[in-house]
Amino acid sequence: MQATSSPSPLPALLLPAIAVICAVCALALGTSYAKQLFPVIGAQGTSALRVGMSALVLLILWRPWRWPISTIDLHAVVRYGLALGCMNLMFYMALRSIPFGVAVAIEFIGPLAVALYYSRRRLDYLWIALVVLGLALLLPIRSSAHSLDPVGVAWAFGAAAAWATYIIFGKRAGHLHAGQSVSLGLLAASFVVVPVGVVHAGAALLQPEILLFGLGVAIVSSAIPISLEMYALKRLPRETFGIMLSIEPVVAALAGLVFLHETLSSAQWLAILCIMLASIGSIASAHRARR
Template sequence: MPTIKSPLLIAIISLLAAMITIQSGASIAKQLFPLVGPGGTVALRISLSALILMLIFRPWRARLSWPQWRSMCIYGASLGGMQLSFYFAIERIPLGIGVALEFSGPLLLALLSSKRKKDLIWVALAILGIVFLLPDMNGVDALDPIGVALALIAGGFWAGYIWFGQRAGSVGSGGMTVSIGMLVAAVIYFPIATQLAEASIFSWSILPMALLVAVMSSALPYSLEMVALSRLSTQHFSVLMSLEPAIAAMAGLAILGETLQWSQWLAIFMIITASMGSTLSAAKSPTKVTQE
């Protein structure tokens, strides 16, 4: 019995640690905004992350065909666009709400891929959750509409990241794919992000915190996810990943002091439930084998 449960326990702990790490990294990144702005934070994160991942996975060993390069470029563009739009979103809205809204992208992708009519239940629940996130857009507690729009755009990029990441994944290991994708993202978005950054982006005093963000947002959580993926089925991995909006909300509360209304916590729970329901429903497809 211990030989069965121990790998599963290690996988669950690794995945939870990955989510906590990446959302804590986002909270720390938000503290860089007053110094270098969201654009500067993105520029530092993608460039340092690309460097770290290149040193770890040595992507120059890959031999890519033209179709693979095309998928890789779109994958990298989606990865960078997701980070840029998300960081500008959480400049205006709380981290937990930003992640919950961003989650609409992969959730919609999963639901659009489904042929089951009963999955419309999860669509309705996700939409209801988003409605609860946006109470009175003219009231005292109204969310910034630009921040909301940017979070939804980030969700669209996230869906593209998943879609094209699956196609780019034929390059080899997942580490090779993400390292090349991050390099592409840096090449595309670093010039754009630096134009949107504060002048202090090139200050050496910023580097330690920026390096911490890069490690917590890429190398460390990615390594932990690889540990989890080697021990979990895709279904279990996706269900656990559905907890990320709640973890983001708690990270925002603990590190940034961002408090949410009860209706917004309920909305996050609805979106998590919709994501879990969609994942479990997809796992019942007769074309998939989930038992070993």
């Protein structure tokens, strides 16, 4: 008799779910510590150190040259990596003047816009309304003690646009082994970010303590989250994985509060929750529509 497949039991999903939560926390922790390098080497130098070290660690870990790659796929990976580099650089530039959690919330507009653009459901207008409400609460359209720096907001929107581009190019390289595409993508990203960091920070990047700190940031904010996410992606439904990643703005805001002493107003917390709920709702409703 042929066995019938059954849904994954809860215990089988528990470890992958914990892996996603740990990945989000590691990313928030690594970025919080990376921001402490800003007074020494600036946002540009910090981004260069993180991306360059991450590329080095993942190249050693995955050794992507073990798998053959066509010229077309290599071009797709390079475009994906260039978008990744722009996203990282602009996000770190945003962190100079706006809180961590707010920057992540604005950056989330990128993937959410891609999801909503390709959808044609009426329910999506609700998620768009939540995003508009969140942005209305966040953007510096009024002067108050908690108003945001317009330049930092502009950099965060640039990072959101780069994230959307990164998703589109990443799909074209999605058939490759994840270790190969991510490591080669980060190598391409380093060609965008590292020269900018070198021009800005110069020889300060070569100080042993800075290099060691950068290596720790790269491992915590890139190598560990990427490895945990790859583990979880193989064991969780894609929609569940996406919904769990939607907690990232809240985790970032909490990390900013604990490690960077960044306080947010009640309106900013409400804005972050609106954008997070829009992300969760968009993913969940798309899953129901496919079913």
